[in-house]
Amino acid sequence: MENTQEKRRILIIDDEAGFTRMVKLNLEKAGPYEVREENRALHAVAAAREFKPDLILLDVIMPAMDGGDVAAKIKNDPHLRGTPIVFLTATVTVREAGKAGLNAGGDLFLAKPISVDALIEVIHKHARPPEPPAEKAGPA
Amino acid sequence: MNPASTTKKLRLLLIEDNTGDARLLREHLGDAAGTRFDLDVVGTLAAGLARLETESFDLVLLDMSLPDSAGLDTFKNVHNHSPEVPIIVMSGLDDEAVAVQTVHEGAQDYLVKADLDHRLLVRSIRYAIERKHTEEALARERDLFHTLMDNIPDRIYFKDADSRFFRINRAVAAQFQLGHPSEAVGRTDSDFFTAEHAENALADERWVIQQGKPLLGKIERETLPDGEVTWALTSKLPLKDKQGRIVGVFGVSRDITALKKAEAELQAERNLLRSLIDNLPDYIFIKDTACRYLLDNIAHRRLVGAGTPQEVEGKTAGDLFPPVVAEQLTRDDLAVMSTGHALLNKEELVTDGCGNRRWHVTTKVPLRDQEGHIVGLVGIGRDITERKNSEEQLQRTNIDLAQHRSELQHALDDLRLAHEQLKTAQDQLIQAEKMQSIGRLAAGVAHEVKNPLSVLRMGVDYFQRNLPATDPNVAPVLTDMSTAIDRANSIIMGLLDFSVPYALDSQNENLSAIVRQSLNLVRYAFNESETPIRLVAELNDDVPPIWADRNKMMQVFVNLLTNAIHAMPAGGALTVRTYARTLQPEEVNRDPGSRLARQFRAGDTVAVADVMDSGSGIPEEMLSRVFDPFFTTKPTGKGTGLGLAVTRKIVELHHGTIEVRNRKEGGVIVTTMFKV
Numbered sequence: 059m060e061n062t063q064e065k066r067r068i069l070i071i072d073d074e075a076g077f078t079r080m081v082k083l084n085l086e087k088a089g090p091y092e093v094r095e096e097n098r099a100l101h102a103v104a105a106a107r108e109f110k111p112d113l114i115l116l117d118v119i120m121p122a123m124d125g126g127d128v129a130a131k132i133k134n135d136p137h138l139r140g141t142p143i144v145f146l147t148a149t150v151t152v153r154e155a156g157k158a159g160l161n162a163g164g165d166l167f168l169a170k171p172i173s174v175d176a177l178i179e180v181i182h183k184h185a186r187p188p189e190p191p192a193e194k195a196g197p198a
Numbered sequence: 199m200n201p202a203s204t205t206k207k208l209r210l211l212l213i214e215d216n217t218g219d220a221r222l223l224r225e226h227l228g229d230a231a232g233t234r235f236d237l238d239v240v241g242t243l244a245a246g247l248a249r250l251e252t253e254s255f256d257l258v259l260l261d262m263s264l265p266d267s268a269g270l271d272t273f274k275n276v277h278n279h280s281p282e283v284p285i286i287v288m289s290g291l292d293d294e295a296v297a298v299q300t301v302h303e304g305a306q307d308y309l310v311k312a313d314l315d316h317r318l319l320v321r322s323i324r325y326a327i328e329r330k331h332t333e334e335a336l337a338r339e340r341d342l343f344h345t346l347m348d349n350i351p352d353r354i355y356f357k358d359a360d361s362r363f364f365r366i367n368r369a370v371a372a373q374f375q376l377g378h379p380s381e382a383v384g385r386t387d388s389d390f391f392t393a394e395h396a397e398n399a400l401a402d403e404r405w406v407i408q409q410g411k412p413l414l415g416k417i418e419r420e421t422l423p424d425g426e427v428t429w430a431l432t433s434k435l436p437l438k439d440k441q442g443r444i445v446g447v448f449g450v451s452r453d454i455t456a457l458k459k460a461e462a463e464l465q466a467e468r469n470l471l472r473s474l475i476d477n478l479p480d481y482i483f484i485k486d487t488a489c490r491y492l493l494d495n496i497a498h499r500r501l502v503g504a505g506t507p508q509e510v511e512g513k514t515a516g517d518l519f520p521p522v523v524a525e526q527l528t529r530d531d532l533a534v535m536s537t538g539h540a541l542l543n544k545e546e547l548v549t550d551g552c553g554n555r556r557w558h559v560t561t562k563v564p565l566r567d568q569e570g571h572i573v574g575l576v577g578i579g580r581d582i583t584e585r586k587n588s589e590e591q592l593q594r595t596n597i598d599l600a601q602h603r604s605e606l607q608h609a610l611d612d613l614r615l616a617h618e619q620l621k622t623a624q625d626q627l628i629q630a631e632k633m634q635s636i637g638r639l640a641a642g643v644a645h646e647v648k649n650p651l652s653v654l655r656m657g658v659d660y661f662q663r664n665l666p667a668t669d670p671n672v673a674p675v676l677t678d679m680s681t682a683i684d685r686a687n688s689i690i691m692g693l694l695d696f697s698v699p700y701a702l703d704s705q706n707e708n709l710s711a712i713v714r715q716s717l718n719l720v721r722y723a724f725n726e727s728e729t730p731i732r733l734v735a736e737l738n739d740d741v742p743p744i745w746a747d748r749n750k751m752m753q754v755f756v757n758l759l760t761n762a763i764h765a766m767p768a769g770g771a772l773t774v775r776t777y778a779r780t781l782q783p784e785e786v787n788r789d790p791g792s793r794l795a796r797q798f799r800a801g802d803t804v805a806v807a808d809v810m811d812s813g814s815g816i817p818e819e820m821l822s823r824v825f826d827p828f829f830t831t832k833p834t835g836k837g838t839g840l841g842l843a844v845t846r847k848i849v850e851l852h853h854g855t856i857e858v859r860n861r862k863e864g865g866v867i868v869t870t871m872f873k874v
Contacts, residue, residue: 074649080656087664114455119645148648170648171655171687 065092066185069111071102071128072146073120076149077170084174091181099123103131106138113185118147126137144172207234208327209254213246213276214239214261214288220312223259223288226316235323243275250280257284257327262300263292269293273300285328286322294597300773306330347379350454353430355382356437361403373428373453387872392421403447406434410444429458448522481558484565489514489531492574503552523548525865534562534575545582553843557586581831619796640693647690655683692844702851709805709872710737710776711742716755717774723760729769736775742874750848757845758809758868765813765866773810778803778874779868797855797873805869815860824858 068091070078078095083180085091096105106114114132119127126144132138146178148170208228216218218240220799227235238255240246243266260282262272273287287308297308309319347354347367363370363382371379374390388396395418397647406413412435420428432451436444457761475482475495476822489508494502502518504510515524516533526546534541540563548558560579564572614639664678714737724731762772783800798804802857816824825846842858849856861867 076653077649077656080653080660084656084660084663087660139472146652148645148652171652171683173655174659 065090065196066113066181067091067109067111068093068113068181069096069106069109071096071099071105071120071125072117073097073099074116074117081177085178085181088174088178091132099125099128102128103138103156106132106141107135110137110139111141113181114141114143116143116145118119118145140186141165142186144168144180144184146172176182205707207236208256208323209236209245209256209257210238210257211249211253211322212237212239212259212261212263213243215264216260216261217241219261220835221290223314223319223847226319227316231768241265243272246276247279250276250283255283257323257330258283259288260285260305261288262296265289269296270299270303273303273305276306282330282334282821284326286326298736315420339580351452353451355449355451356446357386358404359407359444360386361400361447364446369453373422390422395420406436406447407444410436412436417477418451425616428453430457481560481577481581483510483577484574485531485577486574487535487572489528498579520549530560530562531575535572538564538572540564540802545586556581557583622796640690644690644693650686651683651690654679658683692841702750704745704747704852706743707746707748709737709741709746709807710739711781712746712748712751713755713774713776713807716752716759717754719756720759720763723763727765731763731766731769732771732773732776733772735771736777738775738777741776741778742803744805744852744872744874746852747848751852754845754848754870755807755809756840758870760869761841762809762811762813762866765811767813770812770865771810772812774808776805776807778805780804797853798871803874805874807870808867809870810861810865810867812863812865815864815866816858818860821858821860824857 066089068085069080070081070093072078072095075095075097078097082093082095085093094105094109094111096102100122102116102123116125116128120128125147129143129145132141132143144166146168166180168176168183212220212223214223222453224237224239227237236252237242238249240249241264243264244778246260249255250258252600258276260273263271264272273285276283277285281304283302284306285304287297287300288311289308289645290311294308294310294726297310298306298327301308306329307322309322315415351366351369353370353373354367355363355370363401366374366379366382368379371377371382374382376382386396387399390396391399398700402413402416409760412433414433416432416434417806418430418432420430423430431449431454432449434447434449437446437448439445478495481495481498481501484492485500486492490512491514494507494510496585499505499510502510504518508519515527518524519527523546527548530541530544533539540561544561545557545559547555549555558579559582560577561579562575565574565576567573578681658676658679661672662680665672714735717733717735724733759772759774766772781800781802781804782796786798786800825842827831849870849872852872854870856871859867859869
């Protein structure tokens with residue numbers, strides 16, 4: 059493993075466990091990524107607070123709570139505010155997403171199925187650069 | 199006095215067998231002065247009658263004792279033979295008594311031979327002739343009177359001063375039903391007539407007697423006891439004696455019952471005719487040659503607003519009708535009278551006395567006198583305004599009916615059209631419903647399928663990126679899997695495209711520009727094609743702009759162009775052209791239920807884009823299904839079957855039409871039309 063400090067932290071929130079595992083496998087195999095899976099939408103915010111990701115991959119349609127609500131909570135959270143979110147959607151088109159009020163923050167959407175190359179390209183473009191270790195170690 | 203006695207010789211025939219007596223007589227006559235006698239003598243009765251038979255004599259001197267006859271018979275024979283000839287009988291002393299009897303029988307005189315002298319003889323002859331003439335004249339008068347009295351049909355009667363009949367003629371007797379006129383003598387009118395009539399007659403006669411004046415030409419109604427009524431034209435005159443004293447009255451009366459009856463009948467007929475004319479609802483009038491009304495009926499007077507015949511009599515049409523109407527009426531009148539031809543059933547518009555415009559039908563026939571000269575005309579007219587009105591009404595009704603019929607036909611056509619449209623709408627609704635269901639299904643399926651596809655995608659990527667290629671088959675297997683995942687994904691995408699409702703982002707666009715851009719996007723397909731495909735583009739940049747979503751429209755043409763290229767695996771020509779044209783009524787109305795008719799009206803200008811290939815075409819039975827979702831003629835894996843369905847959906851969102859046909863020269867033509 060390389061220096062963990064330099065790894066990008068990616069949180070993927072999706073109820074499809076097979077998919078989150080594939081993303082984790084691919085990303086961690088392909089580059090300096092640390093991927094954390096969360097398959098329960100209700101635990102998404104807590105997981106994000108704890109993990110402090112550089113980018114969140116967020117499924118739109120999930121049981122109990124959909125991606126839009128999760129995103130809203132994250133954006134309203136003072137510790138998580140500013141974390142880039144990339145929506146992953148299996149059904150809705152961009153226009154549909156707009157209708158659902160999901161593009162309010164100029165968020166990015168990726169339609170499933172998505173290739174590993176495309177995913178890496180998006181993450182590379184939008185993920186927050188890694189925080190300095192001092193700040194990261196400091197109190198929240 | 200008979201002039202013959204002085205101027206002319208008198209011819210005498212002496213029938214005497216005694217020559218001595220004859221000679222003596224001749225001698226007596228010869229002495230006569232101033233009178234010339236021509237005496238013929240025969241000796242027998244037979245000879246005398248023979249002479250009388252052939253010759254004319256003024257007098258016969260007859261001896262009663264003749265060889266062939268004697269006594270009274272001799273006289274009777276001669277008198278009967280020639281009653282017009284006066285006879286003087288010559289007798290002896292012995293037969294004077296018989297001679298006297300002859301005078302009773304008609305002899306003028308008798309002379310006793312022994313007493314005979316010249317003067318006596320001549321005087322007797324003269325008197326005899328005179329008397330005979332007088333008698334004859336009287337007899338003639340009497341005969342005339344009797345003839346008159348017996349034969350004249352007029353009733354003649356004579357009454358005394360007390361109005362008692364003393365002479366009536368046969369006609370009176372017949373009226374009184376008497377066997378002989380003499381039966382009336384001494385009787386009065388009251389014996390034959392009703393008391394009333396008798397009294398009137400008596401009063402009249404009293405008047406005539408007292409005044410001495412005639413009562414002339416009185417028409418009397420006579421009622422006989424049996425109740426029969428007769429009419430008489432009577433004149434009564436005073437009857438005077440020789441001294442001029444009035445001794446009675448005489449009268450002549452003519453039975454004019456038949457005349458009266460005829461007159462009454464005539465009157466009745468006239469009344470009938472009159473009441474007929476008056477009560478007929480038709481207008482009847484008679485005019486003279488100067489077109490003046492001579493007579494008219496009540497209906498006609500009502501028409502011209504006159505109350506009495508006098509208000510019309512002598513007037514002309516000009517006095518009773520407005521000038522324009524009067525002129526025409528007079529023209530017709532004069533034509534009838536000058537040509538003698540009747541004017542039959544002429545329909546004319548006239549204005550009546552109250553100013554109402556009425557339709558009349560009039561017939562005018564010339565009126566001729568007994569010589570056949572035209573002396574006027576008879577007209578009969580009738581108001582046919584109501585008939586005319588009903589005719590017009592009928593005509594109008596017929597027209598209305600025809601109109602209603604055509605309106606009804608139109609309504610029916612509209613209804614039929616509406617029905618067609620309804621059916622189409624229903625079909626569309628069903629189709630839309632189907633699509634919605636498919637859409638919902640597709641959305642659900644997409645989500646469910648895409649998640650596993652995502653896993654597969656990532657999985658295959660992982661292998662492709664990290665698996666060492668120890669087995670040469672691993673790489674192609676992973677490639678096949680990757681392609682299969684892409685295919686599955688594109689099917690899901692098509693389904694979503696098709697089922698998700700669109701909102702267009704439209705603005706004015708140039709159809710030719712859109713087509714040109716779409717051609718650029720499919721350029722790679724030309725290059726990919728193993729056999730050369732020739733592109734023929736006839737794009738008219740003057741096509742008026744259309745209101746369209748550029749990206750969606752490009753999707754349409756990319757689809758159509760791709761299909762065209764795929765239809766020509768062995769190469770060929772792809773022709774694309776754009777133009778504007780005006781829709782003709784026949785193509786819009788040809789099929790009322792068509793999409794064309796629903797989207798456009800005749801006269802609309804449309805922008806048209808045709809995409810044609812020169813491939814093998816589409817079997818006719820499949821043409822109607824090309825827009826069905828999942829219908830495809832391409833080999834499996836080459837098309838999703840959603841292309842044309844999506845294409846049509848986009849075209850229809852733009853209120854345009856799309857039509858797929860086989861070309862006569864081979865291949866397919868897809869025509870899209872948009873309202874400019």
